[in-house]
Amino acid sequence: MSKQASHLARGIIQGKEKALAKGLTMVENRNDGYRELLDEIYSEVKNCPIWGLTGAPGVGKSTITNYLVDSLAKSGERIGVIAVDPTSPFSGGAILGDRVRMMDLAGKEGIFIRSMASRGALGGLSPAIMDAVSLYQAFGVDRILVETVGVGQSETDIVALADTVTVIMMPGTGDDVQTIKAGLLEIGNIFVVNKADLQGAETLTGLLQSMLSSKNSPDDWAPPVLKLIASTGQNLDKLLGEMHRHQDFLKKSNQREEKEKMRNEMALKMHLQARFQDLFLGPLLGTSEWEQAVKSIGRRERSPAYWAEKMITGSD
């Protein structure tokens, strides 16, 4: 058992901020001891509502998060924020800029903000983000807000992670076909048209409403569409109200357990995938068989599909 992991686990359970910060780094980096750390805190993980906010860069996610966190903290809640920004696929680096809009929250009692880079995860969330949620829940927060960059077309992980997903859009980012294909329509419990003072806000709102009403909603929740101007604060209180309303809805319709199960399965799957990658893909890279396969594929002798199967099963 790693001594450092035990030490951090104890600190996190006792609600020590420094231990949480160091623990988050440990799970994010997958450093030695991270499994012990996760395992040791796990019995102390307490469920709490998880709210997800997603949307394209620049639509106003951080400004909205800033307001929500501030209001919730004022009512005495302890809030954990995870703000995810994309990792550059070229350099592996990232600029995490969500704090620019949230700096008023820095240093306030009961608010913990962590910026995380996506680190190449498909679908927007890396396994480390699921683990960060567990650390927050062992640390003891009343609510978690996760903000992710929605490129719009592969944002499905957030559904498995969050109880309530708010999709944020703004006018002028594409035609109605973009809105239909985006896939965001299926994942949102609440829709926001931010920057509603810009031209096109009415059109976008109308479009969203008509599309959502034509969608079968099996679970009796009709996703509301809210127009707001986050920079002036207009209608932000309504958004907070709708988020609470959805939370009550989940509770009454017994869907929280379902969400919880989905989240657990997702976490297990992500850990397995990472382990499979380490155990099976890792050792194959660069081997002579690998090189042989790459050459053969290049000469159009056999397909990548053939070679993948051969590497796994050993037979043709």
Place this chain on the structure above:
Amino acid sequence: MAQNKIRVLIAKPGLDGHDRGAKVLAQALRDAGMEVIYTGLRRTPDQIVSAAIQEDVQVVGLSSLSGAHNNLFQKVANLLQEKGYEDVLLIGGGIIPEKDRKQLEKAGFDRIFSPGTSTEDIVEYIKDKVNE
């Protein structure tokens, strides 16, 4: 498999509206594979130190072009020390006269970079120090 990344906080303390330099550096560090948390303009030393702690960065970089560096930089250094974060690599840059640079380097800063320093030099410096 461990996936360590150097995490850096770039901050603009005080009433100073010039952040071109901070942003250029942030991009250079990103291009060097680091994760850069940028705070935005006009932050207090308290806000900067609180962000550095929660983000668990190995490096804190301050930029000032307003002339208030002696006061503000010193406060950040003191606060970091108070909270037990003296192992953070603390660097600064901007319009800072040589005598102030030397003073700050005596008072807790690992390095104050002068105008004209290339971003490559800063990247190399950070990599060397963090991997020490």
